[in-house]
Amino acid sequence: MKIKIKQNVLVENLNYVIRGVSSKNLIPILNCIKFDLKEDGLYLLSTNNEFAIKSFIPDKDIEEIIELGELVISGRYIYDIVKKLGNEVITIEEVIDSQVLITTTNSSFKLNCNQASEFPNIDLEYAKNPVKLDKITFKTMINQIIFSTSTQESRPILTGINFKINEYLLECTATDSYRLSKKIIKLNENVDNEVNIVVPSKNLVETSRMIPEDNEKLELHIFSNKVIFKCNNLVIMSRLINGNYPATDKLIPNEYSLTIKVNLDDFYDAIDRASLLTNEEEKNIINLFIDSNKAKITSNIPEIGNVEENINIINNENKNLNISFSSKYMMDAIKVFNSEEIELCFNGEIKPIIIKNVNNNNLIQLILPIRTF
Amino acid sequence: MKIKIKQNVLVENLNYVIRGVSSKNLIPILNCIKFDLKEDGLYLLSTNNEFAIKSFIPDKDIEEIIELGELVISGRYIYDIVKKLGNEVITIEEVIDSQVLITTTNSSFKLNCNQASEFPNIDLEYAKNPVKLDKITFKTMINQIIFSTSTQESRPILTGINFKINEYLLECTATDSYRLSKKIIKLNENVDNEVNIVVPSKNLVETSRMIPEDNEKLELHIFSNKVIFKCNNLVIMSRLINGNYPATDKLIPNEYSLTIKVNLDDFYDAIDRASLLTNEEEKNIINLFIDSNKAKITSNIPEIGNVEENINIINNENKNLNISFSSKYMMDAIKVFNSEEIELCFNGEIKPIIIKNVNNNNLIQLILPIRTF
Numbered sequence: 001m002k003i004k005i006k007q008n009v010l011v012e013n014l015n016y017v018i019r020g021v022s023s024k025n026l027i028p029i030l031n032c033i034k035f036d037l038k039e040d041g042l043y044l045l046s047t048n049n050e051f052a053i054k055s056f057i058p059d060k061d062i063e064e065i066i067e068l069g070e071l072v073i074s075g076r077y078i079y080d081i082v083k084k085l086g087n088e089v090i091t092i093e094e095v096i097d098s099q100v101l102i103t104t105t106n107s108s109f110k111l112n113c114n115q116a117s118e119f120p121n122i123d124l125e126y127a128k129n130p131v132k133l134d135k136i137t138f139k140t141m142i143n144q145i146i147f148s149t150s151t152q153e154s155r156p157i158l159t160g161i162n163f164k165i166n167e168y169l170l171e172c173t174a175t176d177s178y179r180l181s182k183k184i185i186k187l188n189e190n191v192d193n194e195v196n197i198v199v200p201s202k203n204l205v206e207t208s209r210m211i212p213e214d215n216e217k218l219e220l221h222i223f224s225n226k227v228i229f230k231c232n233n234l235v236i237m238s239r240l241i242n243g244n245y246p247a248t249d250k251l252i253p254n255e256y257s258l259t260i261k262v263n264l265d266d267f268y269d270a271i272d273r274a275s276l277l278t279n280e281e282e283k284n285i286i287n288l289f290i291d292s293n294k295a296k297i298t299s300n301i302p303e304i305g306n307v308e309e310n311i312n313i314i315n316n317e318n319k320n321l322n323i324s325f326s327s328k329y330m331m332d333a334i335k336v337f338n339s340e341e342i343e344l345c346f347n348g349e350i351k352p353i354i355i356k357n358v359n360n361n362n363l364i365q366l367i368l369p370i371r372t373f
Numbered sequence: 374m375k376i377k378i379k380q381n382v383l384v385e386n387l388n389y390v391i392r393g394v395s396s397k398n399l400i401p402i403l404n405c406i407k408f409d410l411k412e413d414g415l416y417l418l419s420t421n422n423e424f425a426i427k428s429f430i431p432d433k434d435i436e437e438i439i440e441l442g443e444l445v446i447s448g449r450y451i452y453d454i455v456k457k458l459g460n461e462v463i464t465i466e467e468v469i470d471s472q473v474l475i476t477t478t479n480s481s482f483k484l485n486c487n488q489a490s491e492f493p494n495i496d497l498e499y500a501k502n503p504v505k506l507d508k509i510t511f512k513t514m515i516n517q518i519i520f521s522t523s524t525q526e527s528r529p530i531l532t533g534i535n536f537k538i539n540e541y542l543l544e545c546t547a548t549d550s551y552r553l554s555k556k557i558i559k560l561n562e563n564v565d566n567e568v569n570i571v572v573p574s575k576n577l578v579e580t581s582r583m584i585p586e587d588n589e590k591l592e593l594h595i596f597s598n599k600v601i602f603k604c605n606n607l608v609i610m611s612r613l614i615n616g617n618y619p620a621t622d623k624l625i626p627n628e629y630s631l632t633i634k635v636n637l638d639d640f641y642d643a644i645d646r647a648s649l650l651t652n653e654e655e656k657n658i659i660n661l662f663i664d665s666n667k668a669k670i671t672s673n674i675p676e677i678g679n680v681e682e683n684i685n686i687i688n689n690e691n692k693n694l695n696i697s698f699s700s701k702y703m704m705d706a707i708k709v710f711n712s713e714e715i716e717l718c719f720n721g722e723i724k725p726i727i728i729k730n731v732n733n734n735n736l737i738q739l740i741l742p743i744r745t746f
Contacts, residue, residue: 077678107683108680108682109646109680112677269459270480273482276454305485306482306483309479
């Protein structure tokens with residue numbers, strides 16, 4: 001293999017595939033990036049068998065393709081080296097003894113390589129009718145619900161996001177069994193087969209960060225054991241989590257005994273301040289007391305002190321409620337809304353709290369209250 | 374004590390004194406900030422007995438002084454609370470039972486206080502003829518030499534910066550015995566008594582960060598056991614490190630067998646890249662080979678690969694030299710120069726390397742070479 005390529009072009013694409021390289025992987029070949037130079041351009045590939053990334057640089061963006069071939073290079077080293085080279089043309093060339101020579105005008109790196117044949121073969125196949133999504137819609141959805149996934153490996157199914165498609169509705173759910181986040185996205189095209197998969201949240205975080213914010217659609221190619229995200233010249237594969245995702249529909253009520261409307265920023269800031277006098281070990285409990293069109297948030301750490309925050313309620317249902325919950329969960333849930341006002345819906349002090357936009361149910365956050373005595 | 378004060382005014386001054394509060398201190402009163410409201414304004418004070426900070430808010434910047442008095446409040450809590458309150462007028466008021474009430478329109482915090490009488494009495498006295506320094510000069514000096522101080526407590530004297538004053542010359546030195554940094558500052562006024570003190574580097578880092586970048590002079594009030602920095606409405610006290618600082622003057626030669634002039638950025642970038650193929654456990658050793666007006670930097674990790682970087686030497690003494698040193702120490706030393714070109718001076722492969730500006734000796738960096746075989 002021999003190629004001449006501009007440093008900025010190569011860095012931009014290495015920035016993607018480096019996310020698939022774990023420096024901690026015990027199988028050395030999985031710490032590598034595969035360079036596959038074909039007639040149509042350079043394919044860069046990384047994988048840890050659960051997550052794979054392929055980035056393609058078409059020949060028009062390459063200075064010179066001199067000799068086709070494959071190279072498997074330590075991901076960390078090639079990434080750091082290329083990043084620190086100046087923005088000039090880099091020559092990458094396989095020399096004898098499975099070594100690669102990386103040269104610019106004044107720099108010359110010689111790195112030992114792995115055997116290209118040992119690099120795992122990742123089958124990046126495509127579905128006939130992929131689900132097409134607006135990229136910003138996808139990235140926003142991930143950001144709005146991913147914090148509710150569980151970090152505990154005791155119930156692996158809860159460490160992922162559930163994607164359910166029924167005709168033209170995509171429903172994405174995350175829950176750690178103490179809180180739940182759900183986003184409903186209307187698709188432009190009907191999907192023939194019902195979809196019900198769970199994608200590991202750490203792969204979705206990486207995927208979301210990689211997807212550029214442009215107008216080209218993101219394609220989801222869904223298979224029984226994997227999902228492939230495709231956009232621009234980037235292909236990302238994630239394995240799925242096996243098992244049945246809990247049925248969460250029944251958790252969200254259709255009716256509420258009390259709904260209050262508050263200014264999002266005022267409510268967030270009040271909880272943020274009240275949480276200063278809470279203990280993390282005690283789940284950052286704060287108390288909300290609603291009395292007609294006024295609300296009070298209180299919390300205390302006995303040896304330190306206490307706080308009382310007063311909130312204005314925009315509507316007035318002329319009802320009372322006294323409920324306790326985690327300030328951290330509430331802040332996570334409300335800060336992802338992109339509106340001036342939000343609604344908080346209650347069915348008494350021991351039933352879930354629902355947070356949503358005033359005018360629609362596209363994004364729903366659910367928090368279980370905490371009983372206090 | 375009772376005061377009404379704007380949130381932004383209080384935050385600005387708490388930003389200073391919070392740096393003197395350690396949350397890890399085992400003596401609870403040292404985790405506190407003392408509020409001392411006098412007729413001329415509010416004094417805020419923090420100390421850990423080795424380092425003390427006093428910030429003064431004059432009465433003209435206070436909304437209302439209602440009742441004079443003293444309060445000692447948990448530093449972490451009062452800082453976080455005031456920071457999170459909106460930019461409005463805050464009322465701080467001592468209520469019965471050594472409690473303080475902090476209120477704004479919608480927020481009300483009640484915090485337990487410590488006894489003001491238990492707060493250590495820090496004697497922030499002033500010298501008759503303080504040393505006066507330009508603030509930016511002081512901050513630049515700290516930044517240019519502090520990295521050479523030792524982090525090892527086995528020789529405490531090397532964990533500080535040595536300030537020596539002889540008439541109108543201030544000489545500041547830092548060394549960990551493997552490298553040395555020295556800055557010489559010309560004072561505007563003669564200093565009568567010779568000064569030779571060592572100030573703990575961690576206190577100097579905090580002091581340097583606090584000093585605003587304006588045209589008012591920084592005053593150094595030097596005593597036998599402490600130094601007091603004074604500027605604007607800020608007073609900072611640091612204890613000194615006892616002991617004799619090693620005589621370092623003889624370490625810097627007057628003559629060199631070889632001096633090369635290089636472009637700073639090119640030289641830095643070449644070392645930065647070469648250091649990618651070095652091991653931290655082996656002190657990041659790289660090799661510099663000088664041959665007339667060319668130089669080569671090389672390094673390698675046998676199992677990974679090797680690198681060769683070519684450097685242009687601006688002058689030409691038509692001499693050869695082969696020398697090895699820590700790439701990390703060299704990068705630390707050269708990145709604090711603020712010039713396009715620097716000089717590297719040598720006296721053979723086992724004598725210290727000196728780095729300095731082309732036209733003056735105000736800033737000198739010294740690095741010991743490492744012998745390789």
